[in-house]
Amino acid sequence: MILVFFILLKFFLQYLSINPVYELHRDEYLHLDLGNHLSWGYTTVPPVTGWISYIIISLGKSVFWVKFFPALFGALIVFLVWKIIEELEGNLFAQILGATGVVCSVLLRINTLYQPNSFEYLIWTLVFYAVVKYIISQDPKWIWITFVSFAIGFLNKYNIAFLMLGFLPALLISEHRKVLLERTFYFALILAFVIVLPNLIWQLNHDFPVIRHMQTLASTQLVNVERIGFLSDQLLFFTGSLLTLFAAFASFFLHGPFKKFRIIFWTYAFVIAIYFFFKAKSYYAIGLYPVLLAFGAVYLERVLQKGWIFYLRPVLLFIPVAVTAALFPVIVPFLSPNQIVEKPDMFKALGLLRWEDGREHDLPQDFADMVGWSELGQLVDRAFEKIDSKDLTLVQCDNYGEAGAVNFYSKNKTGEALAIDADYMYWYPLNDGEFINIVLVKGPWDEDPERKRERDFFESVDLIGEITNPYAREKGAKVYLLKGAKVSVNEILREEIEKRISGE
Numbered sequence: 001m002i003l004v005f006f007i008l009l010k011f012f013l014q015y016l017s018i019n020p021v022y023e024l025h026r027d028e029y030l031h032l033d034l035g036n037h038l039s040w041g042y043t044t045v046p047p048v049t050g051w052i053s054y055i056i057i058s059l060g061k062s063v064f065w066v067k068f069f070p071a072l073f074g075a076l077i078v079f080l081v082w083k084i085i086e087e088l089e090g091n092l093f094a095q096i097l098g099a100t101g102v103v104c105s106v107l108l109r110i111n112t113l114y115q116p117n118s119f120e121y122l123i124w125t126l127v128f129y130a131v132v133k134y135i136i137s138q139d140p141k142w143i144w145i146t147f148v149s150f151a152i153g154f155l156n157k158y159n160i161a162f163l164m165l166g167f168l169p170a171l172l173i174s175e176h177r178k179v180l181l182e183r184t185f186y187f188a189l190i191l192a193f194v195i196v197l198p199n200l201i202w203q204l205n206h207d208f209p210v211i212r213h214m215q216t217l218a219s220t221q222l223v224n225v226e227r228i229g230f231l232s233d234q235l236l237f238f239t240g241s242l243l244t245l246f247a248a249f250a251s252f253f254l255h256g257p258f259k260k261f262r263i264i265f266w267t268y269a270f271v272i273a274i275y276f277f278f279k280a281k282s283y284y285a286i287g288l289y290p291v292l293l294a295f296g297a298v299y300l301e302r303v304l305q306k307g308w309i310f311y312l313r314p315v316l317l318f319i320p321v322a323v324t325a326a327l328f329p330v331i332v333p334f335l336s337p338n339q340i341v342e343k344p345d346m347f348k349a350l351g352l353l354r355w356e357d358g359r360e361h362d363l364p365q366d367f368a369d370m371v372g373w374s375e376l377g378q379l380v381d382r383a384f385e386k387i388d389s390k391d392l393t394l395v396q397c398d399n400y401g402e403a404g405a406v407n408f409y410s411k412n413k414t415g416e417a418l419a420i421d422a423d424y425m426y427w428y429p430l431n432d433g434e435f436i437n438i439v440l441v442k443g444p445w446d447e448d449p450e451r452k453r454e455r456d457f458f459e460s461v462d463l464i465g466e467i468t469n470p471y472a473r474e475k476g477a478k479v480y481l482l483k484g485a486k487v488s489v490n491e492i493l494r495e496e497i498e499k500r501i502s503g504e
Contacts, residue, residue: 002092003082006099007075010111013103014071017112017332022370026473028066028114029373029404030422032056041202042423043209048156049116056114061408070118074111078102080125081294087132088258090298093313098297101241102290104320109331110286116157117283123153124163124287128264132291135176135260140184147188151195158210159284166271167263174263230275233282238289239327240320241296245289247303248296255299264291333367337471340367363471369401372472376402376441377409379479383439383464384412386481391415393437394489400424402441402477413439425497435489437482439464444476451480457492459484 024032034042035053042050052069059065081098090098111118127149134142153160171177179185203210238245251258252265268288275285304313329335330346340347341362347353348360355365362368380395387393395410395417397403403424406417418424440454444467451461466478 002096003079003099006078006082006096006103010075010078010103011071013108014074014111015067017108017328017334018067019333019336021336022333022367023373024063024066024370024405024408025113025115025366026369026373026399026401026404029408030400030424031114031116032061032066033404033407033416034423036416037423037427039202040198041206043206043426044422045116046155046157046199047202048119048152052119066114067112070111070114073118073122074102074107076122077107077125077290080122080129081290084129084132084291084294085298087129087136088294088298090294090301094294094297094301097244097300097313097316098293100317100320101238101244101293101297104240104324105289106237106283106286106331108324108328110283112332117286120153120157120159121287121290123149123156123160125290127153127163127167128291131264132261134179135263140182143179143182143184144188144191147192148195151192154192154196155199162271162274162280162284163267163287165274166267166269169270170263170266173266175260176263227276227279230280230282231272234272234285237283237286238293238320240323241293243316243319244296244300245292246296247299248292248294251295251299255302258295258299261295264295268292333370337363337367337371340364341471365473368471368473372467372469372474372477373401373405374409375467375469375472376405376474376477376479377411379465379467380406380410380417380439380441381412383479383481384410384414386462386464387437387439387483389436392433392435393439394418394435395439395441396493397421397424397441398443398446398477402443402474406441417441420493420496420500425500428493428497430490430494434485436485438480438485438489440480440482442478442480444474444478446478449478451482454480454482457485457487457489458482459486 030044031049032053034045034050035055035057038047038050038054040047056065056069078099081102082095085095085098088094107121110121127146130142130146130149133139134146150160150164153163171179235242249265252262253259271288272285274280300316304310304316330350330352344353344362347364352364353360353362355361384390384393390412391414393414395403395406395413395415397406397417397419398421399419400422403417403419403421406413410417415429416427418428438454438458440451455461460481460483462481462483464479464481466476467474469475
């Protein structure tokens with residue numbers, strides 16, 4: 001019943017964390033639209049996100065179901081940590097301490113967003129659970145489960161390859177390297193390869209967009225990552241449970257029954273070292289910590305058994321709750337934009353108001369990515385009210401966030417809103433007929449508010465309106481109605497798409 005309580009608490013907190021004034025995040029709109037184009041791969045993510053989105057769409061595509069799945073994945077992490085503690089013969093205190101550590105952590109923020117990260121950290125925890133089960137039971141089925149988990153994780157986010165890179169040397173220096181002599185190991189490896197093969201073929205057929213994505217990421221984002229910052233950030237993800245994590249590290253060397261699990265410690269060390277070398281983003285490593293919470297909780301339970309130190313147990317339970325309660329308003333979108341503007345001190349102190357452009361704004365960038373979208377959908381609907389030939393009209397957006405938001409909120413449009421950005425550039429129906437009208441969405445950074453270029457191509461160009469929400473990152477984005485094409489819109493789009501795909 002206590003485990004059920006923590007699972008229900010996890011769901012409750014995830015829905016409570018989001019103030020109703022916020023809409024979906026720009027990334028969530030893209031992830032949802034992947035479900036309308038099922039494939040073995042996408043330019044932005046591997047295929048699992050699209051498959052989950054298909055389920056969400058089938059259930060009605062409501063905000064409830066969009067938020068349900070990341071909350072579910074977070075709740076399953078709580079469940080797996082609880083089960084790992086059971087395997088380590090931990091009792092109720094250890095289970096409550098481990099579950100509290102998961103609930104009161106950065107996962108509270110991660111699990112508010114429908115992104116691949118929530119499922120990724122679940123899969124990493126499942127891999128470690130399978131490893132623990134195999135070490136304890138020596139049952140070959142857990143070798144199969146480990147490799148199948150790796151394969152599913154690979155189809156969700158390629159980041160799990162770094163877990164594999166850290167796991168293999170950890171295996172080689174551990175006493176468990178004898179598993180390399182078992183045929184089951186290689187048969188399971190072959191099965192994992194077969195599972196991921198369709199995605200690898202998709203990457204091959206599309207000239208490996210993952211490589212271009214990694215190159216862009218390295219040149220635009222990772223180049224700005226500081227290695228010291230990567231290490232210091234590791235202390236922030238489970239701040240309230242640092243004692244439990246430190247206890248986990250110590251337990252692999254000080255607690256006899258845990259010495260056979262040192263492969264987990266060395267996996268952590270190698271993965272952190274690899275990330276440190278490549279200047280990875282700090283949150284890539286979050287999946288390493290839930291299993292450590294389990295080991296640390298069991299070790300502390302055994303250490304705090306007798307004498308006055310027994311009474312430190314409630315303190316260890318209280319610390320993560322207190323830390324999370326203090327930081328709750330800033331780590332999740334709980335406060336409305338107006339409330340943040342009125343009391344920005346804590347946000348400023350933590351540097352949360354500084355965006356990618358290096359300047360400070362009214363809201364954290366992620367929060368600003370969650371407002372203004374429904375207003376954009378209404379503007380597009382107003383444009384369609386002025387069109388007779390709706391079937392020959394394309395909604396052309398500047399970026400994937402705008403396109404996804406229009407697809408989510410617009411009620412009057414026909415077809416999909418698209419953009420020469422992310423996966424949308426592959427979905428243009430350019431062979432299904434000529435477009436004669438364009439509903440054009442241009443971002444607030446647009447340098448041609450008079451639409452000089454388009455006026456030569458269309459009979460009329462009219463401004464419908466713009467996003468006025470003062471807190472929206474897209475504030476000032478405008479919607480235009482371009483009617484009566486004088487040239488082949490399809491050919492212009494085809495040329496621009498080819499240039500974007502080729503990198504010109």
